[in-house]
Every structure is written in structure tokens, then in C-alpha cells.
Amino acid sequence: METLKQILDFVLHLQEHLNAFTREHGVWVYALLFAIIFAETGLVVTPFLPGDSLLFAVGAIAANPDSGLSFWLACGIMLVAAILGDSVNYSIGRFAGERLSRRFPKLIKPEYLKKTHEFFERYGGKTIIIARFVPIVRTFAPFVAGSGAMDYRKFMYFNVTGALLWVGLLVPAGWFFGGLPWVKKNFELVVLGIIFISILPMIIEIIREWLKHKKAKKEA
Numbered sequence: 001m002e003t004l005k006q007i008l009d010f011v012l013h014l015q016e017h018l019n020a021f022t023r024e025h026g027v028w029v030y031a032l033l034f035a036i037i038f039a040e041t042g043l044v045v046t047p048f049l050p051g052d053s054l055l056f057a058v059g060a061i062a063a064n065p066d067s068g069l070s071f072w073l074a075c076g077i078m079l080v081a082a083i084l085g086d087s088v089n090y091s092i093g094r095f096a097g098e099r100l101s102r103r104f105p106k107l108i109k110p111e112y113l114k115k116t117h118e119f120f121e122r123y124g125g126k127t128i129i130i131a132r133f134v135p136i137v138r139t140f141a142p143f144v145a146g147s148g149a150m151d152y153r154k155f156m157y158f159n160v161t162g163a164l165l166w167v168g169l170l171v172p173a174g175w176f177f178g179g180l181p182w183v184k185k186n187f188e189l190v191v192l193g194i195i196f197i198s199i200l201p202m203i204i205e206i207i208r209e210w211l212k213h214k215k216a217k218k219e220a
Contacts, residue, residue: 015057015178022061022068033058033074034081040139041085044092044100044108047139052198053191055170060178062171075171082163086128086142090155093146101147108143116140125150128158132166135198 022029033054040049055078062071092100101108116137119127131141145155177183183190 015060018057018061018069019067026068029069030073030077034077037078037081038085038088041082041142042088043085044089044139044143047112047136051135051138052133052170053194055167056174056178056194057191059171059174059176060183061174063175063179071171071175075167078171079163079167082132082167083160086159086163087156089139089142090146090150090152090159093143094149095146097143097147112136112140113144116144120144120148125154125158128155129162129165132162133198135195 018029021032025032036049036054037051039046040051058069058074058078059071061067062069062074101110101113116127116131119131119134119137119141123130125145127137127141128145131137142155142159
């Protein structure tokens, strides 16, 4: 429970924590950014780590010349982390996906895998791109692609394209909007808003499924 509270505090106060880390540890902040993005995209056991909100926060911090955080270096490092993360996740799914799913159902939750499979059924290979903007699905999409033996070259095309769009849209958004007085004053609300918008497609899908199930039950 304490760990969960610390993660929640880190997510809601990303800007403060990253600013403090940059001041205290300097260039090691880039290693931290790489580690978070890589783990969130590359390890199926860490879908709770910040993704969208982290990219936005990095852009907002880098917009301040006194922050010591380089916009372009941060973008490059997080882009590489996102591409490598998905590649590793794909490989894990390709060579050990079914075995891991059966052995660790509490860590690799069947409902997350089911939801990701539904995304693949609806969007095909483009799921890898779309999933970049959907928490949890983002973490499980490359794993499912690997376990489903998607062609690696095709996967890498979607992987790189998705990473470029994800980093290329959210970090500049933080740069342009993060410095606005209202955003700076209400950064926690902005983070919550980003998280809500990110999971909105999943909420809509859950509601649709519930309504469909309810309708089928009435007709039966």
C-alpha cells in the first residue's frame, strides 16, 4: 500500500519530483526517464508507470531554460526507450508469452490481455500505434503481437511510427502548454486530465460491452 501511495504521489507531482531530481542528480535524470519509459513499454508487469503524463511533464520542465533539462536530448532518450521497450516486450511475448501468461495470471492479468486482443481484432497491426496513447494496452500490445507471431518487420514499422507520434506529440505539448500560468498552478489536475483522456477509449469500450451484455441478457 505504501509503494502504491508513493507511485501515486510521484505521478500527481511529476513536475516537482523531476525538477528536484534534476537539481540533485543532474544528467542522471536522463537515465531515470529512460528507465521509466522502457519499463512501462517493455515489461508487462509495470503498466502502472506514468507514460503520457511523464512525456507532458518533461516538455513542461524543458521549456524552462533554468531547469537544466534538454528538450532534444530528453526526446531522443525517451524515443529510444519507447522503441526498445516495445521490441523487448515483443520478444518476450514471441518466445515465452503463453508460458508466462499461464504461470503468472496475477501479474499478466487475463482481462488486460483480453482487452488488448480486442484492440488487435478491431485495428489490426495499427493497434501498436494506437496503443501508444492508451495506458495498459500500451504495455500489453507488443507482448500480444509477439505471442501472436506478428511479422517482426511489420511490427517494427508500427513500433517506430507509434513511438515517433507518441513522443513527438506529447513532449512538445508539454513545452507549449506547460508554461501557461493556469497549467503551472493546476498541474495535478492537468495530469489527471491526461490520464482520464488516455483511458477514455477503454472506459467507452467497457460501457459498450456492458450494454451489449445487458441487451443480450434481456433478449435471451
